[in-house]
Amino acid sequence: MVCDLCGSDKNISKFKVEPKDEYVNLCEDCKIQIETGNLDEGHFQCLNDSMWSENSAVKVLTYRLLKSLGRSDLIDMMYFEPEEEAWANTEIEVKKDANGNILQNGDNVMVIKDLNVKGGNNIKRGEVFKNIRLGDTSGHILAKNIYIKTEFVKKV
Numbered sequence: 001m002v003c004d005l006c007g008s009d010k011n012i013s014k015f016k017v018e019p020k021d022e023y024v025n026l027c028e029d030c031k032i033q034i035e036t037g038n039l040d041e042g043h044f045q046c047l048n049d050s051m052w053s054e055n056s057a058v059k060v061l062t063y064r065l066l067k068s069l070g071r072s073d074l075i076d077m078m079y080f081e082p083e084e085e086a087w088a089n090t091e092i093e094v095k096k097d098a099n100g101n102i103l104q105n106g107d108n109v110m111v112i113k114d115l116n117v118k119g120g121n122n123i124k125r126g127e128v129f130k131n132i133r134l135g136d137t138s139g140h141i142l143a144k145n146i147y148i149k150t151e152f153v154k155k156v
C-alpha cells in the first residue's frame, strides 16, 4: 500500500476525509504535517499529481491542502463534480471541551454538571463516558447515543 498523496510506503495508515466516512491512505510524513497543519510546500509538490486522482476523497483532501498552501493556480485547474465540490468546501467544525481542549473520536470525557436527558436517565456530574463520537450535531458530542453539549464535558 502506498500514500495516496505522495506515493511513499512509509507507515501507511488511514485518514478520514471529514465529514464523510471516507478514507485515504497516508504515509507518516503527510499525516503528521496534515494533523499539525505545518505543511512543507516542498513535500506537497506531490499534490500536482494527486489533484488528478479519480478518487473523490483524494481530490477533496488535495483541494483542502492546496487551499492551505495558497495554490489557487492549481485549484483553478481541478475538476469537481458538484457533490465533490460541496464536500471539499464543508467547514470542519472543531469541537472543544469546557477547557478549550480539542475533542476527538475515541476520547474519554467527564461530565461537569448534572444534566437532564429527555426521556432518559439523568446524567450526574462526574460521570465518565469512554470512547465518545463527535457525531453530526453541531456543538455536541455523542456519548453512548446521548448528545451532550461540548461545554458540559472535559477530557479525562
Ligand SMILES: [Zn+2]
Pocket (backbone or CB within 6 Å): 003, 004, 005, 006, 007, 008, 026, 027, 028, 029, 030, 031
Ligand atoms: Zn505521503
